[in-house]
Amino acid sequence: MNDLRATIRLQLHAGFTLDDAAARVPYFARLGLSHVYASPILKARPGSTHGYDTLDYGCVNPELGGEDALRRLVACLRAHGMGLIADIVPNHMAVGGSGNRWWEDVLAWGRDSRHAHFFDIDWHAFAPWLHGRILVPFLDRPYGKALKDGMLRLGLDAPTGMFFIHHHEHRFPLCPRDYGAMLSGVQAPSGLCEELSALSADDTRTQACCRVLSRLVAWSRSETGQAAIAALLDQYDPAGACGQTRLHELLERQSYRLAWWRTTPDLINWRRFFDITGLAALSVEHDDVFDAVHRHVIDLYADGLIDGVRVDHIDGLTRPASYCHRLRQCLSAVRHLRPPTAPDSLSIHVEKILHEREHLPSSWNVDGTTGYDFMDQVSAVLHDAAGTAVLDGLWRDHVSDSPTFAMTEHNARFLILRNTFPAEMVGLQTRLAMIAAADIDTRDHGMERIGIALQALLMNFHYYRTYFSENGHERHHADHVTLNIAAKAARSDLLTSYHDVLEWVATILGRTGGQDAAVCNAQERFEHLTAPLAAKSVEDTAFYRYGRLLSRNEVGSDPGRICLSLARFHDENLRRHRMFPDTLLATATHDHKRGEDARMRIAVLSGIAGQWHALVNQWIVGNAHCREHRMMPDRADELILYQAMLGAWPLEPWPDAAARQDFQERMAAWQVKALREAKRHTSWTDPDTEYENACHAFLDHLLDPAISGTFLIDMQTLVGTISPAAALNALAQVVLRYTLPGVPDLYQGTELWDFTLVDPDNRRPVDYDLREKSLRDATSLQQLAARWRTGEIKLHLIHRLLKFRAEYPLLFQAGSYEQVEVSGPARKHVIAFVRRYEQRSLLTVVMRHSWGLVPSPHDLRLDTDMLAQTHLILPLTGRGAWRSILHENRSHEENSNLSLSFLHGIVPVECLFQDG
Structure with missing residues (x-):
């Protein structure tokens, strides 16, 4: 069996299963790869195309073929001398919908649930009416309207005996101890009602609850029970005023509060994956939670079915260093159980976005990152600094409000902090205010002053996070430098009278020792806010607003920096060789904004900036007739569109109308996503169909030979002219990836030219x-x-x-x-x-x-x-x-x-x- 030498990343789903992957193993082996590097394989939400919405950590996803299919894949890999790396998702799991037993147990029993500490829930939320309750913001309309419109309906899950409130695909469990009172109104057996009313959360740890619910199931299947259940559902039918009242009173007794999805930013009292309410964060820093999340993964390693793991979103974990140490320890502890056919090896790679001057801590005891840092470096060294001034001027001429990436990011951060994470901001602000109030020297730092200082700090904090909540694994020198840089920048944004409170906030957030629980909690909250704030404001907003050169708008990159010097490139390679020789080297991932060869084509513009400048200005004038509305799209979106089209444009003319139509549909889908992610004129939460339709019409007209023949000739000519240089960029990138220190990773399908757009375009069938x-x-x-x-x-x-x-x-x-x-x-x-x-x-x-x-x-x-x-x-x-x-x-x-x-x-x- 070969050691980890080169990987291929596969996106598994119902349309490309473990058996489908097995069928391609002979090709992968012939190509020369050593490992398949698979997207998450554990049970995910039905129909998931990516697997990151885990529902059950205890089994292989049946939609992928289950464990039998996994064994078939591994047998095929072993026969060809190959191994398997699995993507694991310890940071979050799918909630809402149905099927997450842990989450539904928390909803049913609240703080008393044995799974309550599995999720990062603030049971002491700033809103008094949420104390001890969970906000459940999955309704498609305000709660009162949903109730009156009959969109909340009571139902019995016959196999389990559990009652749920149903809303579209969502189901919300009712606490079993409420069943007795409900059923007594329809003449259910008194003994059954009494047993149900006497249930407690402790019963979920024994068989008492299951025994009582089994009795309910048996009774509900009888002729009498069926009639009684039908009568009960009729009593709680929201079609009538009485039913609405009963249903509302029943919901008010639950440990959760149903709410309209739009309340989420202001009121959410549990941590999510970034801003995705359907993914709730897990607290794997607790030993039993870690065990529950990883037990099956460890078993798969012990059984020789996986040979390593890729850890998704490591910065989402409260204590990533401790986590990595424990993960390696647990996997290493079962290495002796692996069968003789499995290699005696173990690799652990973490998905982490690194700032330009940031490096993965060696103390984490992992093999390296998943390669975003390399993707940035190898791309940047192939860009030409000579075009910087001209490209700056072109962007500045047409987009005067945010001419630099720094300004674009600043505006995006303000928007995201205000509109997406206000609840998280207020929660942290409240914790800091409580710390201040407990000390006579700081008790006069009021909520408002603390909030102003904290906002300034967050606006200037450009790394993903610090690690002060870690104890024992970090020396925190780099964290202090990071925090001090942000605090120094924040001072210039504040009046002098706020400098003292800013200094105090930075001191609290940078305190080491871990003795004060309140301070630790504040640090954790800060670290759990800066990472999603960076991701949403930079990668998912500013990258779609700033269009100086789209080839630098890539995950892990800084669009404000066009190129990397050769000296710096060699320095980074030497460091990688010394510190993480087995780190992954990626140039394409499932998260990239555009295909690796599209990126290399757009990079050529840095060498022909003058010609591009003239051509774009010519297009802006010449394509004015393609607009149905005068400033739709605006100049920023128009300039971004031209580059996106250039990157995705086929090398050869379209062979037929169907191919042209396919390109047009791909560009249109990208355009909607790009406009909504930018959040300037439209967004996912508040789509402006007028602006979107006008932009779509502009795109359609650009691609219509009868309307834009000159433009199409220009674009085809430009692509033909720069493609040889772009191809050499792309081939250079390939050679560097396969010969520099590290383990090269091949993203599925990119063996041939990759001119794809952002997902889902880059996840199309291969x-x-x-x-x-x-x-x-x-x-x-x-x-x-x-x-x-x-x-x-x-x-x-x-x-x-x-x-x-x-x-x-x-x-x-x-x-x-x-x-x-x-x-x-x-x-x-x-x-x-x-x-x-x-x-x-x-x-x-x-x-x-x-x-x-x-x-x-x-x-x-x-x-x-x-x-x-x-x-x-x-x-x-x-x-x-x-x-x-x-x-x-x-x-x-x-x-x-x-x-x-x-x-x-x-x-x-x-x-x-x-x-x-």
Whole structure:
């Protein structure tokens, strides 16, 4: 069995099950991959297309085929020398709807439920009428209207004997001890009524409750019981005033309060995944909750059915470092139980968004991240700083209100904090006010002053979170730096009279020691607010508002920074090699905003900024007739649309009307999402159909040859012109991903060109038959270069690199990383480094900013004298010639001053191997 060498990320769902994945394992193995890296496999909400809405941590999702299908997949993987990494979701699970037994138990029994501490619920909410109760904001209209409209109806779940209130797909359980009073009104057996009324939450830990409910089930099936239940439901029928009153009084006795979904931002008293009310946060910092969430995952590892895990949204956990240590400890403790056919290995990767100057703490005891940091770095180093000023000017000329990303993010943060997280803000503010009131030195820091200072701090806090709530695993130096940077920036936003309270707030939130429970609670609340605030304001709002260059609007990236210097890129690679040599290297994920090759195409605009500037201004004037309304879309949305179209545009003209229509529908779906995520003119919660329809009409007109023939010719010409440089960007990105320190991750289907848009477009079905045929029929890299537009050249490159990694795994697992100095006129275009292990060396050379080198549109060659005049400075080892692993029958004598002439006449990406 091979160690973790290279992964393929698969999105599993009812349309692509575990058995479907098993059918493709021979192809994955032939390609050279070592592991399938699957989306969540545990039971999720029915119909889930992603698996992150877990309903039951105790079984494999039956929609994926269940555990039997998992065993079949693993058997197939083992037969091909491969392993399986599973995505796990410890931060949250699906609520609302039906089927979550833990959540329904909490709704039924409230604070007395044995699962009450499983969820992060504030039982002492700031609203007095919510004390001891849970807000359940799933109604499609205000509560009173829902009641009067008959949208809340009582029903009996016959198999369990539980009564529920039903509302569309949602069901809300009634407390069983209320059943006695309800049933006594329809002449149910007095003994049964008395037993039901005497139930308590403690009975859920024994069989008493089940025994009584079983009696209710048996009675309800009798002729008398059926008639009585029908009469009972009639009594609580909201069609009449009496039924409404009874139903309302019954609901008022419950441990939850039903509410309209629009009350959520203001009143929610439990933590969600970001702002998704259908996903409730779990408290896995409690030992029994951790055990309940991970018991089956640990069993799957012990049984040899998984070989590692990918932890979703690690920053959502209260104490991520402690969690990671416990997870590794629990999985390692059962390693001796694994069958002989399973490898004696364990990998743990965490999904984490890192700030530009932030690094994953080594103390977490994990193998690395899922690769967003690498995705940012490798993209940025392939962008050209030369176009920055022109692109800035173009955006500034047309969007004067938020010309910089910093301003765009600031405005988005204010909007999200005010409209999406006011309840979380008030909850934290209240906790801080209580801490202040308990100290004579700070008791005069009132709620309002604390709120103003806290808001300023949150507005300037640009990292995902601090980790002061951790005890024992963190030294907190980086956290203090992060918090102090935000506090310093916040001072400039506040009047001098608020500086003292700001300093106090920052001091409380940065206190270490963990002795004061109130302070710890405030720190946890702060850390659970900054992460979703960053995600929603930056990735899900500002990224859709700021359109200077969309290729930099990517998860884990800073759109305010167009490029990364070569020196910094090498520094990050060295750090990764030293600290996390087994971290994942991704360039596409299920969460990315656009396909990896669309990103590389748009990146070329940084090298032709002047031409793009002129063309966009020409389009703005020339496409005015496509508008049905004068300023719909506005300039920002128009500029963003042009770039999105450019990135997704097909390499070859549409073969028929159906293909054009498919593109139009994909762009239209993207456009609605982009406009609503931006939240400028429309949103998911308050859609403006007039603006959306006008934007849709504008898009339709742009794609109509009868209306916009000139524009379509311009776009096709531009795509054709920049595509050779874009293709070299994309191939360079591939080579870097498969040769730099780390474990390369291939997102499903991206073996060929990937010009997809944001999800769900990037999760569309993959044509594996086409990819398998391309792999079987592949010839040489140079022959494929002649038809590079098919994308087969990319697949071939991936295959050759994976094959080499499989032959020489230690070169990548334990080999050094050495930057190669470049001299000569093309030095700024070259990225070069060497990996060495014992007597073997691999020299990688790729080109960047290729637009200026004029790659051939026929076969991507660079015909320039600059290559011969540019040299790699290499130490002589005496180990013989360099042999190409990408280009057949090519070798080069060892030379301390190796000319790049070896790239002349071929696709200019190269990996040279020296085997002493």
